[in-house]
Amino acid sequence: MAETTRSSTRDFFPEVVEQVKKVTWPDRAQLQNSTGIIVAFMFAMAAITFVIDFGIRNLLEVLTSLFAG
Template sequence: MKKILTYFKESYNELVYKVSWPTRTELSNSAVVVLSASLVIAAFIFVIDFGFEGLMRFVYERIL
């Protein structure tokens, strides 16, 4: 039981005193970067999907 209590105390001390938490500004900037990258990737996938749809439509109209 003593080992478990020691583990929790050491974990708490590490989280409070040794971990460098980001500031609110850093966190906001990171969120904006992630959101922007996600939108760019989603737009890229949309364009690729739209292109493949047109290609398949063209192929199926010529074959059938």
């Protein structure tokens, strides 16, 4: 059992290097396109979160002022 573990541990990094060589890396244009999409999505989600937060906060202020007496 110990020999199998040592041999598999010893083979791990060379196998990782082999797998990394098989990866298809994006070119610069694909990377810029993907980055632009992610940044745009992030800003859209931030804006949606801001609008929802603003609405809930105002709703709670109105309800608090109505029922606080």
